[in-house]
Amino acid sequence: MELSVQEYQYLVSEITRETGAKRDGSGKNLIVPRCPFCGKSGGKFGIYIGKETAHRRPFMAHCFSCGASTRTLEQLLAAIGRMDLMVSQTADIAAPLNLHLLEEDEAEEIDDELVPVELPDFYKRTFRHPYLQRRGFCFDDYEYFPIGITGRLNPRYADYVVFPVIDDSTVVGYVSRHTWPKEDIDTHNRKTRHSGGYRILRYRNSTENDFSKLLYNYDAIRMDETDTVILAEGIFDVIALTRRLELYDNSHVAAVATFGKKISDVQIYKLQSKGVRTVVIGYDGDAVESVKRTAERLKPYFEVFIADIADAAKDWDELTESEIYGIFACRLLSVLEYKLKKVQEK
Numbered sequence: 001m002e003l004s005v006q007e008y009q010y011l012v013s014e015i016t017r018e019t020g021a022k023r024d025g026s027g028k029n030l031i032v033p034r035c036p037f038c039g040k041s042g043g044k045f046g047i048y049i050g051k052e053t054a055h056r057r058p059f060m061a062h063c064f065s066c067g068a069s070t071r072t073l074e075q076l077l078a079a080i081g082r083m084d085l086m087v088s089q090t091a092d093i094a095a096p097l098n099l100h101l102l103e104e105d106e107a108e109e110i111d112d113e114l115v116p117v118e119l120p121d122f123y124k125r126t127f128r129h130p131y132l133q134r135r136g137f138c139f140d141d142y143e144y145f146p147i148g149i150t151g152r153l154n155p156r157y158a159d160y161v162v163f164p165v166i167d168d169s170t171v172v173g174y175v176s177r178h179t180w181p182k183e184d185i186d187t188h189n190r191k192t193r194h195s196g197g198y199r200i201l202r203y204r205n206s207t208e209n210d211f212s213k214l215l216y217n218y219d220a221i222r223m224d225e226t227d228t229v230i231l232a233e234g235i236f237d238v239i240a241l242t243r244r245l246e247l248y249d250n251s252h253v254a255a256v257a258t259f260g261k262k263i264s265d266v267q268i269y270k271l272q273s274k275g276v277r278t279v280v281i282g283y284d285g286d287a288v289e290s291v292k293r294t295a296e297r298l299k300p301y302f303e304v305f306i307a308d309i310a311d312a313a314k315d316w317d318e319l320t321e322s323e324i325y326g327i328f329a330c331r332l333l334s335v336l337e338y339k340l341k342k343v344q345e346k
């Protein structure tokens, strides 16, 4: 069965009326004020009404609070108590809908779809690199975290190390870090500002997928097996934590990075959909406000702890093994403990 555009529009308007939903900014989702499964208010229940994609079908719905999902129109109508809207549709309800009229809408909101990304030309994997050796990389790091270089064949990336971001075994992005120290890059850029020379970018990253939809090391989270995730800001933090806590083959605990000091709805959804229960926020010690905000966003969905780094100026790759062990053994704080502690420290 294919729904006609009229039938589709009628369903959307009836569902909207029944649930009191509003469209989100992209127009591709209905945000329902109260979840029909858990009753939570605050617009946590979303119904996808955009065109069919590889991962999404119209009328799929998900609650970001209780995690309940519906995959078909029928399940959704049952959930909101409007099976009467199903009556006219007798044939194959699970068949894809054909919604060409909706194509013009390009905005993206609650949309976890990713496109595959090509790594820079001449990328090849490396298992030893002076820059990474200096940052403490060991054999297992290269083994578990693919890292590459392009060499001189690709001048644009010649002085960079490239970290592919992988999701479901597919490259969906990359972060490239120039191998000079930050101070040297700044000095170079200052000198060339007037001479008209080229500027060095410290990072040269992929642009196809927004990084707020990605998590570095996401595949290390095993479906319904990994219970606890440590949330870090960047790739070097993830690798340092994995090395120091020896998480390489640990199927219950994984470190992932959000590419910054905040977490998006899509990233939360990605953790939830793999059955993660506990999140330990491991952002830099000086990011107090960001940690608090992130903790509040995570609290409805996970058990949340905060890894409180004693020396706020240090990153994970600057701490010793015993310091890191100490943080996880003795300094994991609940959200409330963290807030109280930060008030006292002021």
Ligand SMILES: [Zn+2]
Binding pocket: 035, 036, 037, 038, 039, 040, 044, 045, 063, 064, 065, 066, 067, 068
């Ligand atoms: Zn719910």
